[in-house]
Amino acid sequence: MHGTNNKLLHKSNIEFTEATVWFEVDLCLINVKQNGDLMNKNDMITKRQDRLKFYAFCGIIAPIFFWFMVIVESLLRPGYSQYYNYVSDLGVGHLAILQNINFFVFGILTIGLAIGLRKGLPSPQGRALKWTIWFVIIFALGVFFAGVFPESFLSANPHNIVSSTAFVAVIAAQLLIWQGLKNKDSTIWGRYRTYSLISGLLSLILVILLKVAILYGIYPGLSQRAFLLVSWIWIGVTGLKLYIISQNQRPIMN
Incomplete structure (x- = not known):
């Protein structure tokens, strides 16, 4: 009788040990799966950060490159006036290809x-934010096609149309x-919105x-630069804001 009890007790211990081992195995598998899920989520966040940084740099670089090229080109043009041209x-x-390429590059970067x-x-993106994105695209295409249709093409009519469209689009955005x-x-x-x-x-x-400056011939070149500078700076600041947001996206900790 005593021997039978020992056998039963020994068998119970074995079964308990096996159950414990399998329980620990299950826990390990669960931990491995959870860690794998966290790694996948962190990889996704990292990739999203990298993509957002790239697009942010597009916005940051676009106005800097544009105005650098304008300054260099204007210095290469004898008689070119910052006030009237x-x-x-x-x-x-002379060297028109440089500015037309400048329009192309700015348009592509702004897209x-x-x-x-x-x-x-931020999500959900309502109608206003969706239209913002579309108007930025329209603005970018307007600047791009300003290089496709320079002022010398068809009495500058296509150029004026795409330029005016770009101006309206960036204000709306x-x-x-x-x-x-x-x-x-x-x-x-909050501060970016203001x-x-x-x-x-x-x-x-x-x-x-x-428009008034063009109508009366009062420093039209300077007036255009003032408008462009404000709008182009907004493009750069928006790119900088996106970069800051990409930096603030943190990986998930275990």
Whole structure:
């Protein structure tokens, strides 16, 4: 009887040990799966960060490269006036290819920024934010085609159409992003939202002054540069904002 009890007890211990081992194996498998899931999520976050950084750099570089090229080209043009000549005048005549390529590069980089906005703006993206992205794309295409249709093409009519479209689009984008971020996290978007409103209103005022300057011949080149500078800076600041957001995306800790 005593021997039988020992056998039963020994058998129970073996079964308990086996159950414990399998339980620990299950725990290990669960931990491995969880760690694998975390690694996959962290990889996705890292890739998303890298993509957003790339598109952010597109927005940061675009206005810097554009104005660097404009300054260099204007210095290479004897008699070119910053006060009376338009930026587009550099796309005609001596070394015109440089400015037309400048338009192309700026347009392509700004499309990259628009893709970054699609990925970096907070969700859900309402109608205003969606239209913001589309207007940035329209703006980019307008600048791009300003290089395709220089002022010398068909009496500058196509050039004026795409340029005017770009001007309207960038103003609309600034005001729409202000509206679209109204109910978003103010600690992240508050100052940028206020800046976009100020920049958009200032751009609107400056484009009106540009029309007056063109009409009366009062420093039209300088007036155009004032408008372009404000709008182009907004592009760069938006790229910088996206870069900051990409830096703040943290991996998931175990």
